[in-house]
Amino acid sequence: MVVRSFQRIVCGVSGGVDSAVSAYILKQKGYEVIGLFMKNWDEKDESGQCSTDHDRDDAKFVCQHIGIPFHGVNFVKEYWNDVFSPFLKDYQSGSVPNPDIVCNRQIKFGVFLRHALKQFSADAIATGHYARTSVGENLQYKDSNIGVKLLKARDSWKDQTFFLSQIPQSALQRVLFPLGDLLKSEVKHIASEVGLQRIARKRESMGICFVGKRKFPTFIGEYIEPRPGNVIHVETGEVVGDHQGIHHYTLGQRIIHVNHGRFGKCFIVDKNNLTQDIIIAPGTNHPALFNEEFYTTLPNWINKEPTGFSDSKNCDLECRFQRKVLPVPCIVNKCSGEQVRVTLSEPMRSITPGQYAVFYNGEECLGSGVITQKGPSLYDLQQGQKITHNQRST
Structure with missing residues (x-):
């Protein structure tokens, strides 16, 4: 087992309070911290202003205030090719994809990580995500059979392991999550205490970045x-x-x-x-809205496959396909081909093909797979039972 100590950290700075406090914490702990602002989208609003420019100014202010170098990088092309184009293709086919999960896998923990390692000779990157790893902040395992586990954040409401469920093990070994043990309220308090009150008061960005303030039907109608x-x-x-x-x-x-x-x-x-x-x-609450079973692609297991998965045995896990819905106990079976069958302990409403089913084992986020199809709805099952009953009656 090789143990590596991190020293130079490239911290993604977005102009928001989470990334600002992440960079500040790392600086206070003695790391050599470099702030890197990433531009993924350059759409301008009706007034000709690009919100990304405002965010960049805020990110630069944060870096200057806490005393770390500031740099910017443009990943608009990569984002268009790897996130936005597949998003449009899926939507046109009727699926409902999750671009945030894809962005984390392809951009933040893909091209961003590679850029940081190559251009800045970084040991690792850091982000403002609310998540933890099994090896903490100071040490990471490299080229080890142990692997790094992705764990839920202390702040259960802000936990973002759902959106990190597709990142590979190789990336997780090079990532720090300074906010994993903090509550959101504590993060805002730290920002205010160190002179970043304006950033702490800044409205948190929500929703899909490229949609902005427009209504989604209006936005998608421009492309499809x-x-x-x-x-x-x-x-x-x-x-x-x-x-x-x-x-x-x-x-x-x-x-x-x-x-x-x-x-x-x-x-x-x-x-x-x-x-x-x-x-x-x-x-x-019509029964046609509820399903007890669905299928996914073979999951990306962040650390290792659950015991018995390769042997097509029943794996008792938990899953969810929406971040703010509590995980539901389920049984996961590897089917023939590249499919996984998920049987829920209780029916879930509006299981949606194209979304990710994210699997958990207690505090650990194991990984996720794309939902490919639903099983029969409760209404389908009820109708089948009625048909069977009627056939027996005749």
Whole structure:
């Protein structure tokens, strides 16, 4: 086993409070810290101003204030090719991808990491993510059979292991997460105490970076042509409305293109890329919205495969496909081919192909796979039972 001590750290600085405090903490602990601002998108708003320019100014101010070098790097091309283009392709096919997870894998812990190691001879990088590793801050294992585990942050509400579930082991061995043991309130307090009050008060960025302040249907409509289709009632098979493209909608979303006086509030339970049909059901808790089983691609296991996975045995884990939904106990089976079957201990609402199923074992984030298809819904199962009962009756 080779143990490596980190000294020179390139810290990603975004202009926000999390990355600012991360850089400050590392500097206080005696690391040689270099601040690196990454530009991934250059869209300007209606006033001709690019929000990235404001963020860069804030990031530069932070570095000057805490006394570390500031540098910038442009990854617009890489982001377009590796994140945005696949995002559009998936949306056009009816899937709903998660660009934040892809960005972490391809950009922040891919090209950013390689740039830091090559251009600055860094030992590691650091980010403002709320997460921890099994080896702490000061030492990392390199070329070891032990491996590094990705662990949940102390602040359960801010924990971001969900978005880090696709990063490879080789990257995790070169990463520090200074905020892993801090609460968000503590991070803001530190920023204010060291003279970064303006950064601490800054509104936190939310949502997909390239959408900005625009409504998502307006944004996606700039890149994908309308493809009209029908809205179909799941129980009757009746066409009850129309739409301008399945890429505007996601599963579980309330849809307004129907006669509410007749059906009440309706929600999307499925989309068909071949016919462009959207299937809806009345009521937010209709059984057609819930599934107990789904399939994923072979997961990226961050450290190592769960015991028994290679032998196609039952693996008792936990999973979630939305960050702010608590993990649900599940059984994971490796199927023939490149598929994994996930059986949930309780039905989950609006399981969505294209999203990531993220797997946990207690505090450890094991990795994730892309959801490829759903199993039968509770409504499908109920209908099957009715058919079987009727056949027996005759």
